[in-house]
Amino acid sequence: MESVIGEETISRAIKLRENFDEMIKEKEQRKQEKKKIPQQQSPHFYVDDRVLRFNARKPQRKGGKQEKSWLGPFTVTAIEGKSADIIDDKGVEFKKINIDLLKHYREDVPHVPHRIHSSKVQTRLSASSTVEENTALQGLSTSLIDADQDLTVQGESSTPLPAADQDLTVQGESSSPLPAADESTAQAVQSGVDIRNTSDRIHNSVQEAWSGKNCYVLLSKVGPYKIFYSDIERFCPGKELESEVINAYLTILVKEHNKCCEEEAFLVDSFAMTAIWNSKFQRIKWDPSRYKIILGVVNDHHHWFLVVIYPNERKTILLDSMGESKLKLRHCLERTRAFMRKKGMPVSRWRCETLPHPLQQDGTSCGVFALKFAEQVLAAKPMMFAAECSSVDVLRWEMATTLLRESDDISSLCHFCGEMEAHDDLTAETLWIACDRCGRWFHTTCVKNPPLDNDYVCTACI
Template identity: 25%
Template sequence: MEDDDFKESQPKKMCTEHSSPDAGVSTSIEDDSLSTNEIDRQKAAIKIAKIWEDQIAPWSHYFIAKVYGTSITYGDIYSLKKNSWVTDKIMDAYLELVANREMANGIKIKHMLVTTTNNILNGEYVPARNDKNILMSTEFIIGAYHQSGSHWDLLIIEPLNGRIIFLNPMGETDFQMRTVPLRWKKFIEQLLLQFPADAAVIDKEWNLEVPTHSKQQDGSSCGIYCLMFADKYLARTSLHITPAESNQKRKSIARSLMMFEGYMEGCCPCCGYHTNPVAEPLVKCITCCKFFHKKSHCVGENVDQLNLTEFTCALDRV
């Protein structure tokens, strides 16, 4: 699906103008006939293009957007470039975006973080108190699994039907076909031990299903295929994907996530935490006018030790 599918869940406007990594490139959009949303999309596309042009980015650790609690860095956006491996932050942010879109349409769905999905499918997860209602009245649970060898798989659980959907963009192995249902059932057994009163909901027959799907044809598109599988499965459409669609989806995902840039306003671009000019010392970048915490890990030891009130951040030194 294209990023038009996320209009309802996007912020109304992006953050205030920030200088481009290439100061010589204009980011102004002057067509009065365009809507605010269309202008924001054009600004996002320009920023993405500039991020993807840089080979080594000293500012790649700077945060650029915050998507439902997941902070995205310039480096994360760079990972969406063609032939690059997608980061766990991109996987979590986009699946959370998908979940919120589905919830807006009345679908009861939950997103599991990569860390949670990994622990469950590795047989290492111990249910916590907040897991009590994880399966209650839930139609879908979605999560990305980062298997050994830096490869992404997709896990979709349908609690009401006892379905375990597992999708490996390179093709499911015999080992996965055996272990995925066993690891999920182990998790269910742990839930039963901790929350026996919920047995009527979670104690059921669970079956693994693997729908027919396309296989990736390169060594770097597994994450993109998983995110597209999530979109297509929830839309009940074919899981057929072409390389051209995969490459186009990279751009679509980047634009969708960049539309949340406004949620970084009032946050330090380096650490991602909120800045409070009344309660803590801050340092202002003289170029982009953003405020950073006056700490060595945010502005560098020189700025911190010299007691400067202004400096030029790494983003504006390139």
């Protein structure tokens, strides 16, 4: 009798346990269903939407990693099934583009460090995109195009220009553009930058880019890095720099340093330096012991900062325009030691430190500060320089013009793809066409095969 009761009790307990397990399983399934997100669904687009188009040429070309992954922005003009017709801001149309190659475009919103609460900074950020500033930039562009305009200052009168682009003259004497590392930056902020002794075309291009021209025309090439209008536009006040211009400018700095110094410096591009910072060591084939200075700029969550390695001194310098915390210095030390150990360097008693330097006063100038820090390091100068917003605007102007002035020879390159040969040309002979206004040369296939017997005007001159 007792054994029968015991079996019934065990049976009921087993059933309760099974029911309880089923309830838990159903509950977990409902939770998972709520978390499920439909995968590989085509995005929804509508007419007049602003979109970006995937650069399909990038993965198909050697060295394509230096090109932009997305082109645009464009405006959707028509949609039919899986295809969409789009048009860029210059009126160039692209028909039957697969919507899987498109994504929604969102305007950049500058991020402001949480520690900055100054109303002056907020005013500066908002003022960078006001109509008044755009009008001033357009006015300056017009004055630059006029080649016969007298840019000298007579007495106390001067041509009204934006704070970062005024003419710096000394009573009848001309002065060259101030280098970014010059100690008289504060004076340049008050009276501007002299642009008389530099090519008008360079300054016209910068002003056009700053005024909103965004066309896919090559302006400069520094080593493997190609600079277009959109890249120069990123130097405009209130904009964040991108890796292309940062690596190109650092290439110029290191090249000039190695010309005049016996102890060479070595540049690690931002892609490789960021990988080192994240412990993703790449196969970089170089010997650190050959160089006195190894430097590179890291991108950490859209924030740029400089890392300088002295292999023979066994130390690393971290320069962050927002300040260096103890945690960040320790992280830098650990990553540097791990990387140098992998390269066969002794890492005992390795140290990581920083130097006194100014802090950025806005949320978009971290890239400019990183380049300025690198310039000061290579010149063996202190990190003290004017860091007000107007002074940073002067640095932006100087860096943008330097990229165009120190360009490699691009006269024999296509000003659309930056290459000698047209990779999409199926004929044995590459056909070229020149703009009848600016004289730039293009592959006919790159500019959609315009009639060779008609006048041709490139998108930069339209």
